[in-house]
Amino acid sequence: MKHLVFLLLSLFATVATVRAQGVLTFDKEQHDFGSIPEGVMAAHEFRFKNTGNQPLIIANVQASCGCTTPDWTKTPILPGKSGMVKAVYSSAGRPGVFNKTVTVVSNATTPSTVLTIKGNVLNKEQMRSRLTPAQLAQSPRLTLDSNRHDFGKAEAGQTLTARFKVTNTGKQDLVLSAITSQCYCVGYKNVPSPIRPGETAVVELVYNQRRLGPQQEAVVITSNDLNGDAKLTLTADIVKDLNAGSMVKESGTSVPFK
Structure with a gap:
């Protein structure tokens, strides 16, 4: 009899332990962006609620490809509270057409949940053909203060920085993408x-070139400006050793250039 009572108590304890767990309940597990213009960072937040009776912790969120970047609520979600998992394509x-997944791993009753994002990326020509002139006029517009930057003489492998003013x-x-x-x-x-309408921001570009000699790089910055991409040119004269190139002879002795 004692063994039976002990067995029943153990069973009840096991059931209670199983039931004492967080439950990850999403509002929806799939999002369709529809048609989006090429160049945008398409982002969607999947909202969820902990409908269990214990704190819920998301251990990791893994995207199916490098084109999708996940983010999520990092702190424990108490019973009855909400959190989010964000997917950025x-x-x-x-x-x-794209169809990507992010897998959510947690301590919930169902330890793994797969969320899906999908849509159709249209190039800017396709997107423009679908819009009226009035709709196209509502597009953001990228304007550069300059479309060229010359670094001058630089050492191979040196990281250089160019600054451009971008006005929307x-x-x-x-x-900008x-x-x-x-x-x-x-x-x-x-x-x-993101740059708001009428505002200007300084955008810094880094350049690292190991090929020696005069260099000219054609650079394209894509964005959600439906009128086209921004094009600029970076130039530099890359030398092996910048210090060696700055020495001149004075009275037969090499001294640093001043």
């Missing part, structure tokens, strides 16, 4: 924030 250079002369927030160049040696120093 980079559409730059990826025209066409359009009607919606301007979002990918940078492309033939040398794959140009990028953002910091990811730019």
Whole structure:
């Protein structure tokens, strides 16, 4: 009899332990962006609630490809409280239909949940053909203060910084996305924030070139400006050793250039 009572108590304790767990309940597990212009960072927040009776912790969120960047609530979510999982899809250079997933791993009763984002990326020509002149006029507009920058003489492998003023002369927030160049040696120093209509921001580009001699790089900055991408040129004279190039002879003795 005692063994039976002990067995029943153990069973009840096990059931109670199983039931004492967080439950991850999403509002929805799939989002369709529809048609979006190439160059935008398409972002969606999946909202969820802990409908269990114990704190819920998201251990990790893994995207199915490098084109999708996840973010999520990092702090424990108490019973009855809400959190989010955010998926950001980079559409730059990826025209066409996409269907991507992010897998949420947590201590919930269901330890793994798969969320899906999908849509159709249209290049800017396709997007413009679908818009009326009035709709196109509402697009953000990227205007550069200059489309050239000369670094002058620089050492191979040195990281150089060029600053450009970008003004949004359009009607919606301007979002800068990918940078492309033939040398794959140009990028953002910091990811730019969206630029509001009528505002100007300083955008810093970093350049690192190891090829010696005069260099000229054609750079394209993509954005959600439907009128086209921004094009600029970076130039530099890359030398092996900048210090050696700055020595001159004075009275037969090499001294640093002043």
